[in-house]
Amino acid sequence: MADIYEPQTEADAAAMITEAAREGRALAIFGGNTRAGFGQKVEGAAFTAKRLRGITAYNPSEMTLTALAGTPVAEIEAELADNGQMMAFEPADHRMMMGTEGVPTIGGLFATNTSGPRRFVSGAARDSLLGIRFVNGMGEVIKSGGRVMKNVTGLDLVKLLAGSYGTLGFLTEVTFKVLPVPRTEATVVVTGLNDAEAAIAMSAALATSCEVSGAAHLPESVRWLFGKNGLPDGPATLLRIEGVEASVADRVNRLQPFLQRYGAVSQIDQGDSQQIWREIRDVTPFSEDGSCKPLWRISCAPSAGHQLLAALRLETGVNAFFDWQGGLVWMQMEGDGEAEMIRAYLKRLGGGHATLIRARDSVRAAIAAFEPQEKGVAALSAAVKAKLDPKGIFNPGRMG
Amino acid sequence: MSGAIALKAPDPAILSRRDQIIADLADFLPAGTVVSSERELKPFETDGFIAYRRMPLVVTLPRTTEEVAAIMKYCAKYKVPVVPRGAGTSLSGGAIPQEDAVVVALTRMNRILEVDYPNRCARVQAGVTNLAISEAVSADGFFYAPDPSSQLACTIGGNIGMNSGGAHCLKYGVTTNNLLGVKMVLFDGTVIELGGKALDASGYDLLGIVCGSEGQLGIVTEATVRLIAKPEGQRPVLFGFETSEGASACVTDVIAAGLIPVAIEFMDKPAIEICEAFAKAGYPLDVEALLIVEVEGSETEMDAMLKAIIDIARRHGVKTVKECQSATEAALIWKGRKSAFGATGRIADYICMDGTVPLSQLTNVLRGTAKIVARYGLRVANVFHAGDGNMHPLILYNINDPDEARRAEEAGNEILKLCVDAGGCLTGEHGVGIEKRDLMTHQYSKPDLDQQMAVRAAFDPDWLLNPSKVFPLEGRS
Known part of the structure; x- marks a missing residue:
């Protein structure tokens, strides 16, 4: 048998997986391999979806698109842009962060449930995913969901496969919801806030009727790692407004005076605004520069993010910024084995999960990359895995 | 109604132990939690899908997660089926009991436990009504987005079971998009928590599969839901x-x-x-x-x-x-x-379909629906969520006329098949329940359904939870 599998069709993939299952041969599933560093390292024969390529159905007025799993994200984004549409969950390009090359695929995007700054308004990748086809660990082709917006017909295997990092099935085709690209955008900037003040300002802004679609805080220590993008100096708290021109102007005009009680307020428009949110989305300040410093992604209650960082700063070298109103913290650490400390503080602050996104192989080998689960949930997850991949051939160990 | 949908034959061994089961439950549950007289059981015999009814073995009305866990543990030990129930407004028969099942009704668990504005979420017990959440936070400028028509009565636990939608989900999404976490009791009484106040949970998206699972994977007793700031106007x-x-x-x-x-x-x-x-x-x-x-x-x-x-x-x-x-x-x-729906109910009996189709198919499916209903000699009223293609033809009939009832049911089945054939699905927000159970094979192949049932079995290996629903009774693995 070959060491690299590149099925050309779904039927090919099913046949190859059937054989692998029979032989109990582990497969390292990927698309473009740009996020291979997420999770534990996988030993197994490389098995890629990259030759399953092409948009199979797209009717802009239905707001859904269907594509084979190995279709490059860029190809889909270009097609959507031609029709004034987009993936609302704002998919990130993680190549700089991971120091990888290759072509991100649409299957990989959903398999890792990769979502950007708009996540707290428009949902995660999993919320946009409407239907899938996949090959399970027995080599059977399974479909779930469909191409309609609302569907509660049977168990939602779509959600289960999203974010399962190729450990439950080999995605062959995805159907997802798309939305019109906002006509314009602007970002209201509050300058000079510390992390705790920023958390309060962001929470207040999101409690207004201004429909903020991005809420991030860039502490002083990371500001220089972002582009200038028309921002004033000092720590910046960013609140994005999107929509038609009249509506953006109107909401910016309401938000600006409201935020003056927290700090100095200014505004950046279209081009600068798009660029800064792209940098936040792609985590460019913590791009891999050869040193492979550990990078953590923390998902927690928005009000807990800054408390976590404050606690960690007293104990270790850490640089970080906040997205999702503070509920998503990207942290680059100076030291290596700090998983236990991070997770202990997180637990004390009401829970959430800390995921090791990037680290040297030796560090990755010693740390559970994904937050260890409570016993009952872990048992259930293992039981679910056994029902989809009974021989354990898909990405063994990747999720711990 | 014609009664064409088969319900599982009750297990005579369980029926014969009824008195013992009632006594056992009453023994470990607080007084007033177990309901067993015929008069008291009557209101539980059906739900919003009134064409079918079955008297339950016994009804329990727990007030705490611990009580739910104790009931589940008991039922798992003696292999007694359990049917979870919220307000009983299901239009697909999702809450219809069976003669050999213990109904676990969560309506007494109706407290809002926490409202957390900085994190824009609320933690509530499963028996809280949908509208009660919005009402509790309205004065502070927030609301809970999914708004099924039955929102005055239906519970959040039921909404999670059916992944309920409503008129406003075109913009805000359905239940699954607005649910952050749950506390739930598994078939054997184990209590787990999935998700929480963070937007993303770790590991497999078990919360995603629990939402819309129609009470087959466990009983949700608490939920953390997202709150959204009200628009200006x-x-x-x-x-x-x-x-x-x-x-x-x-x-x-x-x-x-x-x-x-x-x-x-x-x-x-x-x-x-x-x-x-x-x-x-x-x-x-x-x-x-x-x-x-x-x-x-x-x-x-x-x-x-x-x-x-x-x-x-x-x-x-x-x-x-x-x-x-x-x-x-x-x-x-x-x-x-x-x-x-209520107004229609005043002039006739009706069954409400819930197929969802791609937007480009709206006109075709409306025409097809009219033809099908006319062929069966019946009337139809269409009222639905057009923005997301979620159709609700209401087929009008007389429930006391068996022939008309049969025709209504057959017409409904044809309409749903038409939706599937147009690239849509059987149900957008009401759930499969018993109503659409036997049509599942029209939408899914055998391997598709077998895979779903296998995953179901990971949660409930003995098929004790709401067992007559969702999956055709034939060919269960």
């Missing part, structure tokens, strides 16, 4: 069209133009007449189809959006455009729409 507008085709084409063009209103609701002539007679909402009676389009935001935003929508409507021969002038008028417009 909301304005529904009525558009009357001379043809259904014109209204459908208008919907497609509005979406294609990149305008996503909060809601686009469709009513055909029979539905307009029924709702107007009931609610006096001021709906035009001289049109064939009506759209209720709601936009929200500041005055400037709403004006801009409505202007664009009205331009599109004019291209499709809109006959009446009625912008409401006050909050009272707006409320009345929604009252008409939300009382559609």
Whole structure:
């Protein structure tokens, strides 16, 4: 048998997986391999979806698109842009962060449930995913969901496969919801806030009727790692407004005076605004520069993010910024084995999960990359895995 | 109703132990928690899918997660089936009991446990009604987005079971998009928590599969849901069209133009007449189809959006455009729409279909529906969420006429098959329940269904939870 599998069709993939299952041969599933560093390292024969390529159905007025799993994200984004549409969950390009090359695929995007700054308004990748086809660990082709917006017909295997990092099935085709690209955008900037003040300002802004679609805080220590993008100096708290021109102007005009009680307020428009949110989305300040410093992604209650960082700063070298109103913290650490400390503080602050996104192989080998689960949930997850991949051939160990 | 849908034959061994089971439950549960007299059981024998009814073995009304866990542990030990129940408003028979099952009704678990504005979420018990959440946070400028028509009565636990939607989910999504976490009791009494106040949970998306699982994976006792800041203003507008085709084409063009209103609701002539007679909402009676389009935001935003929508409507021969002038008028417009099912129930018995189709298929499916219903010699009223293709034909019939009931059921099945064949699905927001259970094979292949059932078995290996629902009784693995 070959060491690299590149099925050309779904039927090919099913046949190859059937054989692998029979032989109990582990497969390292990927698309473009740009996020291979997420999770534990996988030993197994490389098995890629990259030759399953092409948009199979797209009717802009239905707001859904269907594509084979190995279709490059860029190809889909270009097609959507031609029709004034987009993936609302704002998919990130993680190549700089991971120091990888290759072509991100649409299957990989959903398999890792990769979502950007708009996540707290428009949902995660999993919320946009409407239907899938996949090959399970027995080599059977399974479909779930469909191409309609609302569907509660049977168990939602779509959600289960999203974010399962190729450990439950080999995605062959995805159907997802798309939305019109906002006509314009602007970002209201509050300058000079510390992390705790920023958390309060962001929470207040999101409690207004201004429909903020991005809420991030860039502490002083990371500001220089972002582009200038028309921002004033000092720590910046960013609140994005999107929509038609009249509506953006109107909401910016309401938000600006409201935020003056927290700090100095200014505004950046279209081009600068798009660029800064792209940098936040792609985590460019913590791009891999050869040193492979550990990078953590923390998902927690928005009000807990800054408390976590404050606690960690007293104990270790850490640089970080906040997205999702503070509920998503990207942290680059100076030291290596700090998983236990991070997770202990997180637990004390009401829970959430800390995921090791990037680290040297030796560090990755010693740390559970994904937050260890409570016993009952872990048992259930293992039981679910056994029902989809009974021989354990898909990405063994990747999720711990 | 014809009673064509088979329910599982009750297990005589369980029936014969009924007295013992009741005594055992009463022994470890607080007084007043176990309901077993025929008079008290009667209200639990059916739900919103009234064509079918079964008396439960016994009903329990727990007040805590621990009590639910104790019931589940007992039932797992003695292999007694369990049917979870919220307010019993299911339109697909999701809460209909069975003679050998213990009903676990969560209506007494109706407390809002925590409202957390900085993190924009609320933690509530499963028996809280959908509307109670919005009411609790309304004064502070927030709301809970999914708004099924039954929101006054239906519980959040039931909403999670059916992944409920509503008119406004075009913009805000359905239950699964607004649910952050649950506490649930597994079949054997184990209590687990999934998700929490963070947006993403770790590991497999078990929360995603629990939502919409129709009470087959466990009993949800608490939920953490997202709260959203209320828009500055909301304005529904009525558009009357001379043809259904014109209204459908208008919907497609509005979406294609990149305008996503909060809601686009469709009513055909029979539905307009029924709702107007009931609610006096001021709906035009001289049109064939009506759209209720709601936009929200500041005055400037709403004006801009409505202007664009009205331009599109004019291209499709809109006959009446009625912008409401006050909050009272707006409320009345929604009252008409939300009382559609109730108002229909006053003039006839009905079954409500819930197929969802791609937007481009709206016109075709409406035409097909009319043909099918006419062929069976019945009447239909269409009232549905057009913006997301979620259709609700109401097939009118007389429940006391067995032949008519059979025809209504058969017509409904044909309509759902038509939806699937048009690229859609059997149910958008009501769930499969027993109603659509035997049509699942039309939408899914055997391997698809086997895979779903295998995953189900990971949660409930003995098939004790709501076992007669969702999956065809034949061919269960």
